[in-house]
Amino acid sequence: MALGSIKNLHREREAFLARALFGTFFCLVLTGILIARLFDLQVLQSEYFQTRANDNRMRVMPVAPVRGLIYDRHGALLAQNKPAFMLEVVPEQVENMDALLGQLSKVVQLTDQDISRFKDRVRKTPRYRPVPLRNNLTMEELARYELDRYAFRGADVSAGLTRNYPLGASGAHIVGYVGGISEKELSEAPENTYEGLSLVGKTGVEKSHEDTLRGKSGAKVIEANAYGRPLRELDYRRGYPGRNLYLSIDSKVQLVAEQALGELDGAVVAIDPRSGEVLALVSKPGFDPHLFIEGIDAKTYKALSGDPKRPLFNRALQGTYPPGSTVKPAMAIAGLEYGVVTPEDGVYCRGEMTLPGSSRKYRCHKRSGHGFQDMVGGVMRSCDIYFYELAIKLGIDRMHDSMTRLGLGHKTEVDLPLENAGLFPSREWKLRRRKEQWYPGETLSIGIGQGYTLTTPLQLAQMTARIAMRGKGFKPHVVYATQDAITREVTRVPTEPLEPIELKDNHNWQRVIDAMVDVAHAPGGTATRIGRDSPYRIAAKTGTAQVAAMRQDEKKARSLESTPLHLRDHALFVAFAPAEDPKIAVAVIAEHAGHGGAVAAPIGRQVMDMYLLGEVRYNPGAPAPAASVAPVAADGHVHSEDLED
Amino acid sequence: MIAEVIYRARRGGPDKPEPGMADLLESWHIDMWLLLLxxxxxxAGMFVIYSASGHSIPAVVNQAERFLLGLFVMAVVAQAPPEFYRMMAPWLYGLTLLLLLLVEVIGDHAMGAQRWLDLGFIRFQPSELMKLAMPMTLAAFLHHRRLPPRPLTLLGALVILGVPTVLIMIQPDLGTSMLVIAAGGFTLFFAGLQWRWILGALAAVGAAAPILWERLHDYQRKRILTLLDPESDPLGAGYHITQSKIAIGSGGLFGKGWLEGTQAKLDFLPEAHTDFIFAVFAEELGMISVMVLLAIYLCIVGRCLWIAVRAQDSFQRLLAGALGMTFFIYVFINIGMVIGLLPVVGVPLPLFSFGGTSMVSLLAGFGMLMSIHTHRKLLAN
Structure with a gap:
């Protein structure tokens, strides 16, 4: 047609048809590729992508259970949950952490400890999880935060519950405290146990009854959009609140025991001998359990744990002390049981004695001697010579058997953590641990509760309770009942009877108890100052445990003032009352406080008064601190009958 | 009524079989099959837009308005005979080229590229116009020449193809320039371009790929790298592809149900009602429906090629064939990108995606196809 070429219209048409067919083929091949890929995505991998789509939209939000409350036996609150506002940060959403912390510190108070603890936790937590920065925001801080909240990307305030202990330091050693869950606690617990929870029991009942108190976490599955905003709830799994605990502790008795100890360090344990219920358990000095809830900072913790008075140490069941003369009633029972003495058999006390073939002198605490003492006198006046002779007659093996049956040297298995077993030595123990044989002189020391013997205040209370019950006994326990938080149904924790101690002659219990009653009520008894005005009859034994051994050349007892505090004797006291129908057994230890009869006995009396009478009738004035104790010691001698043991 | 009378008159009397709907529409220069498809x-697109836009009625109305405007343009375009477009082609080409140059000078910037021209009453992309002008001009250029094209003819064609492509590429708009090349390339292909030239050109592109790579913008390179391994950066560049694959794959054979797709509804899938609308469709309606949609697209392409085969001169054949194939390439590129076979380029799913000037220009193209088809019979008479 034009431009000098001849078009062959027919051939062009044929050629076009071929190309059109090829084009069709091309389209079909490409469509085939699309279909193959779609088949791969929508059929072969469909399940995988469905999972991915659900992972995108569904978030499982744990719903933390409410922790059980802790009450004392009369329903007074010992541990409760308090609403708290917590400032949390999700590290994943934060662009510049330091900048954010800087901004936040302008509206809420952030200490260096808060920040270092926070950074520590950030390292240990998955980045999409909120990390607490500050707990217990004040209303003012909350208001300041809310005003500017959009400036704090990645930070959020959540309302939750925190733990509160109305008794503060007074209950700290029984109730314990909760604290942030550690990596280790998390990995040791079954999976999902702590979903949504940030606190776990660290000591005391909070720890030993953690499983009861915790409850069961619930969960809700929510649908969230790409920006993480929750849109609707897809599923809800109910949790269950933790059970409430009723402790056998009587907080009035507890407070009296605490006040009676005053500034002294030591422990008081009171048990109901008829059931093993622990009525009071005090260890001093105490500490404020609230310090631990938010996660204690390193400095405060160092100060607490490095304190030479060891406030975190639960003396009542971790502390081990030589029992001193408080073992003497049990010694007397052993002597009668094995028939090595009769109640009338006596010993003449000259103030000291020696063993055959040795020049070593074994002294009585009364240097001038007690004169002739039978069993009652030995117990009542706490004559060491009587018990030296008794120890020689019994020998270490029988002493060990007898004392072990009364609970010394092994754990009472109370439902509190960290209990110490103490120690009651034996030949076998010495050979094994010290690689030495047993020397006869050691038997004498053990006979008056010195030497290797170590006991916890709880063991002493338990031993006293078993004597009071004439050999019957119950495992000591702190939790008396549990309660379902929803149905309010109360379940008693059953008492656990121990195998009773049967004596060949069960009258021997009464003989020793009578001697203990004389300690408090007969003239010459070492605890008559608390027995004189008592409206009920007390069976008691005082003790003064030596911390430093007396040198052989020391003729006279050292006065309290001249002894450095950490070498001064511990004052001990055990008792139960009423003697004819025991309802309470107590053990008191006042560290480095001097004489049991003067210092420890009044504390025990006040505790028993409170429990039995509902008020403290005994009033000697406040128990004197260690330094001003022992008014009779002006001349350096301790010789008052009243004070000694 | 009037049209029917004219039609009957042209057919030469009532003894012919009763005319159906198709014939009626044809007398108005509308192809019923194409219109229906x-x-x-x-x-279908409007239903999915409703779901993907978060139940937005205005979005659907907007889309419907755009579609009706496109249909109107299509009907108007279909009225003129193909010869008109052959005559107009060089003029349209020159005008579009001018507009492309204008974009370089005064164009609006959007998303790091200079694509838009604001004429006061309308904002549009001249490159969109070139998708139509290119096959028209090339077809018109080849119309009189001997086919298959001889080297000199081919050189002329390559100049016509090259100049606007370069202008679009430097905007930069890689996707559109590819489509313009495709439109021109298919015209040459249907003109009977020898296989040795075709294969040679493909080999040259392969050889030039590293050089082209160097010249790509960072975001363009990232898109291609992301395609190879979308999970390498699931929150960044790979996010689109990953979320899109999740949406499609989780739809399975039968889909989650209309309005029940979680990926779009919860904003995990970006651009859900525009470029990635296919993912929403696949998620909610499943693979069976996807196959039906692909079949409809293939039917459209098939109808275009059928029109091309029945066309009566080179210009009409080449234009119809190229428009049909380019339409298919749109579909392939969009779906290929959404299912993670091709890099993410901004190509909407034709007639389905929300918005864009592409709806009107596409339908204008179909108007020309209808013109070619319906004026054929008149010529035959």
Missing amino acids: LATVAG
């Missing part, structure tokens, strides 16, 4: 796709 296009309307089906656009209609």
Whole structure:
């Protein structure tokens, strides 16, 4: 047609048809590729992508259970949950952490400890999880935060519950405290146990009854959009609140025991001998359990744990002390049981004695001697010579058997953590641990509760309770009942009877108890100052445990003032009352406080008064601190009958 | 009524069989089959837009308005005979080229590229116009020449193809320039371009790929790298592809149900009602429906090629064939990108995606196809 070429219209048409067919083929091949890929995505991998789509939209939000409350036996609150506002940060959403912390510190108070603890936790937590920065925001801080909240990307305030202990330091050693869950606690617990929870029991009942108190976490599955905003709830799994605990502790008795100890360090344990219920358990000095809830900072913790008075140490069941003369009633029972003495058999006390073939002198605490003492006198006046002779007659093996049956040297298995077993030595123990044989002189020391013997205040209370019950006994326990938080149904924790101690002659219990009653009520008894005005009859034994051994050349007892505090004797006291129908057994230890009869006995009396009478009738004035104790010691001698043991 | 009378007159009397709907429409220069297929796709698109836009009625109305405007343009375009477009082609080409140059000078910037021209009453992309002008001009250029094209002819064609492509590429708009090349390339292909030239050109592109790579913008390179391994950066560049694959794959054979797709509804899938609308469709309606949609698209392409085969001169054949194939390439590139076979380039799913000037220009193209088809019979008479 034009431009000098001849078009062959027919051939062009044929050629076009071929190309059109090829084009069709091309389209079909490409469509085939699309279909193959779609088949791969929508059929072969469909399940995988469905999972991915659900992972995108569904978030499982744990719903933390409410922790059980802790009450004392009369329903007074010992541990409760308090609403708290917590400032949390999700590290994943934060662009510049330091900048954010800087901004936040302008509206809420952030200490260096808060920040270092926070950074520590950030390292240990998955980045999409909120990390607490500050707990217990004040209303003012909350208001300041809310005003500017959009400036704090990645930070959020959540309302939750925190733990509160109305008794503060007074209950700290029984109730314990909760604290942030550690990596280790998390990995040791079954999976999902702590979903949504940030606190776990660290000591005391909070720890030993953690499983009861915790409850069961619930969960809700929510649908969230790409920006993480929750849109609707897809599923809800109910949790269950933790059970409430009723402790056998009587907080009035507890407070009296605490006040009676005053500034002294030591422990008081009171048990109901008829059931093993622990009525009071005090260890001093105490500490404020609230310090631990938010996660204690390193400095405060160092100060607490490095304190030479060891406030975190639960003396009542971790502390081990030589029992001193408080073992003497049990010694007397052993002597009668094995028939090595009769109640009338006596010993003449000259103030000291020696063993055959040795020049070593074994002294009585009364240097001038007690004169002739039978069993009652030995117990009542706490004559060491009587018990030296008794120890020689019994020998270490029988002493060990007898004392072990009364609970010394092994754990009472109370439902509190960290209990110490103490120690009651034996030949076998010495050979094994010290690689030495047993020397006869050691038997004498053990006979008056010195030497290797170590006991916890709880063991002493338990031993006293078993004597009071004439050999019957119950495992000591702190939790008396549990309660379902929803149905309010109360379940008693059953008492656990121990195998009773049967004596060949069960009258021997009464003989020793009578001697203990004389300690408090007969003239010459070492605890008559608390027995004189008592409206009920007390069976008691005082003790003064030596911390430093007396040198052989020391003729006279050292006065309290001249002894450095950490070498001064511990004052001990055990008792139960009423003697004819025991309802309470107590053990008191006042560290480095001097004489049991003067210092420890009044504390025990006040505790028993409170429990039995509902008020403290005994009033000697406040128990004197260690330094001003022992008014009779002006001349350096301790010789008052009243004070000694 | 009037049209029917004219039609009957042209057919030469009532002894012929009763005319059906198709014949009636044809007398108005509308091809019924194409119209039905296009309307089906656009209609289905509106349902998915409703779901993907978060139940937005205005979005659907907006889309419907755009579709009706496109249909109107299509009907108007179909009225003129193909010869008119052959005459107009060089003029349209020159005008579009001018507009492309204008964009370089005064164009609006959007998303780091200079694509838009604001003429006061309308904002549009001249590159969109070139998708139509290119096959028209090339077809017109080849119309009189001997086919298959001889080297000199080919050189002329390559100049016509090259100049606007370069202008679009430097905007930069890689996707559109590829489509313009495709439109021109298919025209040459249908003109009977020898296989040795075709294969040679493909080999040259392969050889030039590293050089082209160097010249790509960072975001363009990232898109291609992301395609190879979308999970390498699931929150960044790979996010689109990953979320899109999740949406499609989780739809399975039968889909989650209309309005029940979680990926779009919860904003995990970006651009859900525009470029990635296919993912929403696949998630909610499943693979069976996807196959039906692909079949409809293939029917449209098939109808275009059928029109091309029946066309009566080179210009009409080449234009119809190229428009049909380019339409298919749109579909392939969009779906290929959404299912993670091709890099993410901004190509909407034709007639289905929300918005864009592409709806009107596409339908204008179909108007020319209808013109080619319906004026054929008149010529035959």
